[in-house]
Amino acid sequence: MANVTIRDATDKDIPIILGLLYDLGRPKPHQDSDVDSFRKLVKNYIQDSDKKLLVAILDDVKIVGMISMMLLSRLNRDALEMYIPELIVLGKHQGQGIGKKLITSCIAFATEKKCHRIRLDSGNSRKESHEFYKHIGFEQSSLSFTKNLS
Numbered sequence: 001m002a003n004v005t006i007r008d009a010t011d012k013d014i015p016i017i018l019g020l021l022y023d024l025g026r027p028k029p030h031q032d033s034d035v036d037s038f039r040k041l042v043k044n045y046i047q048d049s050d051k052k053l054l055v056a057i058l059d060d061v062k063i064v065g066m067i068s069m070m071l072l073s074r075l076n077r078d079a080l081e082m083y084i085p086e087l088i089v090l091g092k093h094q095g096q097g098i099g100k101k102l103i104t105s106c107i108a109f110a111t112e113k114k115c116h117r118i119r120l121d122s123g124n125s126r127k128e129s130h131e132f133y134k135h136i137g138f139e140q141s142s143l144s145f146t147k148n149l150s
Contacts, residue, residue, distance in 0.1 A: 004098050005060065006105045009053040014042045016063045017053070020088045054105055056089065056098050065089035067102040071113060079116035082106065087120070100136055 009017060018038055022028050045051050045068065056065035068086045084106060089098045110118050121144050122129045130140075 003059050004064070004096075004101055005057045006054050006101055007057065009042075009046055009055045009066065011043055011046065013055055013063060014039050014046075017042055017055070017066055020063070020066050020090070021086065023090065024086060024088045026086075052109060054102060056102055058093065058098075064093040065098045065102055067106060069106055069109065071115070077116055079114055082110040082113070082115045082118045084118065084120040099132060103136055 018035075042053075046053050050071045052069040052071075054067050054069075055063045058064045066086065066088050067084060070083045070085065071080045072083050074081055087099060087102060089102070106118060118138075119141075120133070120138070122133060134140075
């Protein structure tokens with residue numbers, strides 16, 4: 001496994017986090033005001049007590065991955081649910097245990113918060129990601145449906 005440490009994201013990480021999101025296929029800014037808006041969204045995420053954003057640092061130098069988490073309450077459970085909206089490891093660093101290390105950090109945090117489960121979504125076309133999630137103990141438990149409004 002690569003020499004990787006996991007830590008909480010900070011404001012200084014925002015430009016790199018945005019780059020990772022773009023690598024995942026998230027929308028890119030079309031104008032300067034979009035960049036400012038995206039930066040503010042990430043900053044707010046970092047500061048929100050019901051959310052957590054971790055980064056994976058290679059050799060104490062370079063951010064090569066990230067994972068975002070949200071703690072959600074459900075109407076039919078006393079315990080929280082952890083939802084993972086994004087898990088990203090740069091392509092050339094995949095297969096080195098970095099994603100597993102990020103997920104392990106999430107599991108530790110979810111256990112600390114006494115969550116009843118961890119849930120995530122993965123796009124239909126991401127077959128390798130599906131295999132990764134199954135390999136580390138996740139199981140497919142539902143189908144996800146969306147309706148775009150814009």
